[in-house]
Amino acid sequence: MNEAIRVEALTKKFGTTTAVDGVSFNVPKGEFFGFLGPNGAGKTTTMRMLATLLRPTSGQAWVNGFEISQNPDGVRRSIGFAMQAVTLDPLATAWENLLLLGVLYGLSRKEAHQRGSELLELMQLTKVADSWIKNYSGGMRRRLDLAAVLMHKPEVLFLDEPTEGLDPAGRRVIWEYLKKLNGSGATIFLTTHYMDEADYLCERISIIDKGKLVVTDSPKRLKEKVGGTLDDVFIHYTGHRIQDEGLNPKAADPYTQMNT
Amino acid sequence: MNKVFRDTYYLFIRGFKQSLRPYIALMPEFAVPIFFFVVNSAGFQRVSDLAEFKNYAGNYLEFYAPVALLMAIFFSTGSAGIEVVTDIANGYMDRLFVSPVHRISIVLGKLLATGARSMIQAAIMLAFVMLIGAPFEAGLLGVPILLALAFIFGMAWSGIGLTLAFLTKNPRIVQSSFVFFIPFSFITTSQLPLPLLSGWYKAAVMINPVTYVLEGMRALMLNGVGPETVGTIAVGFLAAALFGLVTLGAALFAFRRLSA
Numbered sequence: 001m002n003e004a005i006r007v008e009a010l011t012k013k014f015g016t017t018t019a020v021d022g023v024s025f026n027v028p029k030g031e032f033f034g035f036l037g038p039n040g041a042g043k044t045t046t047m048r049m050l051a052t053l054l055r056p057t058s059g060q061a062w063v064n065g066f067e068i069s070q071n072p073d074g075v076r077r078s079i080g081f082a083m084q085a086v087t088l089d090p091l092a093t094a095w096e097n098l099l100l101l102g103v104l105y106g107l108s109r110k111e112a113h114q115r116g117s118e119l120l121e122l123m124q125l126t127k128v129a130d131s132w133i134k135n136y137s138g139g140m141r142r143r144l145d146l147a148a149v150l151m152h153k154p155e156v157l158f159l160d161e162p163t164e165g166l167d168p169a170g171r172r173v174i175w176e177y178l179k180k181l182n183g184s185g186a187t188i189f190l191t192t193h194y195m196d197e198a199d200y201l202c203e204r205i206s207i208i209d210k211g212k213l214v215v216t217d218s219p220k221r222l223k224e225k226v227g228g229t230l231d232d233v234f235i236h237y238t239g240h241r242i243q244d245e246g247l248n249p250k251a252a253d254p255y256t257q258m259n260t
Numbered sequence: 261m262n263k264v265f266r267d268t269y270y271l272f273i274r275g276f277k278q279s280l281r282p283y284i285a286l287m288p289e290f291a292v293p294i295f296f297f298v299v300n301s302a303g304f305q306r307v308s309d310l311a312e313f314k315n316y317a318g319n320y321l322e323f324y325a326p327v328a329l330l331m332a333i334f335f336s337t338g339s340a341g342i343e344v345v346t347d348i349a350n351g352y353m354d355r356l357f358v359s360p361v362h363r364i365s366i367v368l369g370k371l372l373a374t375g376a377r378s379m380i381q382a383a384i385m386l387a388f389v390m391l392i393g394a395p396f397e398a399g400l401l402g403v404p405i406l407l408a409l410a411f412i413f414g415m416a417w418s419g420i421g422l423t424l425a426f427l428t429k430n431p432r433i434v435q436s437s438f439v440f441f442i443p444f445s446f447i448t449t450s451q452l453p454l455p456l457l458s459g460w461y462k463a464a465v466m467i468n469p470v471t472y473v474l475e476g477m478r479a480l481m482l483n484g485v486g487p488e489t490v491g492t493i494a495v496g497f498l499a500a501a502l503f504g505l506v507t508l509g510a511a512l513f514a515f516r517r518l519s520a
């Protein structure tokens with residue numbers, strides 16, 4: 001199979017909200033693919049289904065050749081998923097976070113150590129590697145979260161707004177690294193609200209709106225078609241109004257944040 | 261199978277460290293049992309003048325010392341649910357769920373960490389009460405027996421908080437589940453021996469499994485291991501195991517729902 005990701009009529013309903021509505025697309029191996037859309041369009045929900053965290057209501061999808069419902073473990077071994085919110089253990093150090101994930105993905109302790117120090121260096125976190133994450137700034141957490149996702153050198157990388165909250169220098173470092181990763185064969189599936197980011201990184205983008213795919217093409221062709229920047233393309237396909245979003249009745253209790 | 265052991269081991273280490281952090285949060289876990297121990301053994305001292313009491317212990321402090329151990333276990337293991345709900349709330353559980361870690365390792369690692377915490381807490385409390393004058397008739401060989409009981413009962417007790425954590429994902433509900441400790445520890449022979457109890461209270465004490473766990477600990481501390489106490493100690497283990505069967509069964513059931 002030459003596709004890293006293949007999605008067929010994928011649908012997810014939450015009660016009466018249809019968050020993802022019969023979406024189909026393919027991402028060839030080695031592609032840098034952008035998945036754009038307004039808030040509430042269904043980007044995160046799509047990614048969570050592809051990453052085996054959510055069961056689809058209907059439809060099928062394959063990641064790295066593994067069907068997401070039939071062979072979730074195959075999918076899990078193949079992917080790295082940097083979620084929209086940072087997911088680290090706040091009462092552990094950067095080292096502890098990275099080493100644990102490394103060994104859980106099957107690296108030996110030595111390999112995990114080596115990989116961890118490379119990534120800490122890359123993300124410029126070596127100096128603070130022995131402090132608890134709860135003392136980190138937002139940007140530091142975001143960078144470490146990316147490092148954590150890269151520990152096992154995943155073949156397919158899902159990035160849900162990975163540069164949210166980073167300063168321009170931080171974004172640049174991440175961009176260059178992602179390009180390099182992609183150059184060495186990793187498939188990257190990226191969502192972002194920064195059109196310059198999508199324009200710079202992605203070979204092809206899809207725009208999703210209200211759960212449905214609207215258009216898929218290269219940024220260049222889309223800009224030509226609409227006649228403007230990628231911002232113009234985005235607005236052309238999704239409209240000027242800030243959209244009504246559904247509510248999440250299962251959102252966490254605000255007191256949830258108390259420990260972090 | 262090998263992978264399950266390995267993953268469980270690493271998650272056990274992580275869970276154990278997590279249960280000790282932040283270190284300052286350990287203070288109440290010692291303070292509350294010590295408070296009850298000091299206050300009650302002073303306040304109820306005259307109870308030891310009662311004829312029925314004399315068969316049980318020389319003085320009230322001795323009689324009450326095992327309760328301090330029990331409370332230390334209640335307080336140290338009750339936080340397992342809070343740790344898990346924090347993992348769910350800050351996304352760390354999702355980080356584990358997208359990894360190829362076997363689901364059962366996540367629960368087993370947590371439980372073993374809780375059991376280990378419980379043993380350590382019981383050992384520290386034992387040293388403390390002995391320093392103040394409580395006996396430990398079971399001697400050096402009795403220590404592992406007591407710790408084994410603490411290990412089993414600690415895991416069993418944590419099942420309540422874990423079940424609520426997996427079911428509700430709500431930190432405040434899980435936090436307030438510590439109130440279960442009130443009926444389970446007060447409706448026992450913690451304050452007075454069984455012959456001095458009466459009515460519905462006595463009936464309730466007799467169906468509370470914690471009563472038997474406490475009596476097992478008390479036998480080890482006040483009478484040692486011998487032909488007369490071996491039955492009481494065995495029943496203590498049995499009660500802890502049965503209690504665990506119920507609470508951990510519920511926790512596993514709730515966890516399967518969450519991870520499905």
Ligand SMILES: Nc1ncnc2c1ncn2[C@@H]1O[C@H](COP(=O)(O)OP(=O)(O)O)[C@@H](O)[C@H]1O
Binds near residue numbers: 039042246247248249
């Ligand atoms: N767990 C959930 N329960 C109910 N509704 C949800 C849940 N998760 C997402 N939604 C809804 O599904 C829609 C798509 O959300 P999402 O995929 O997060 O969008 P995006 O990532 O594109 O901003 C939104 O209307 C959102 O409110």
Ligand SMILES: [Mg+2]
Binds near residue numbers: 084160
């Ligand atoms: Mg999103």
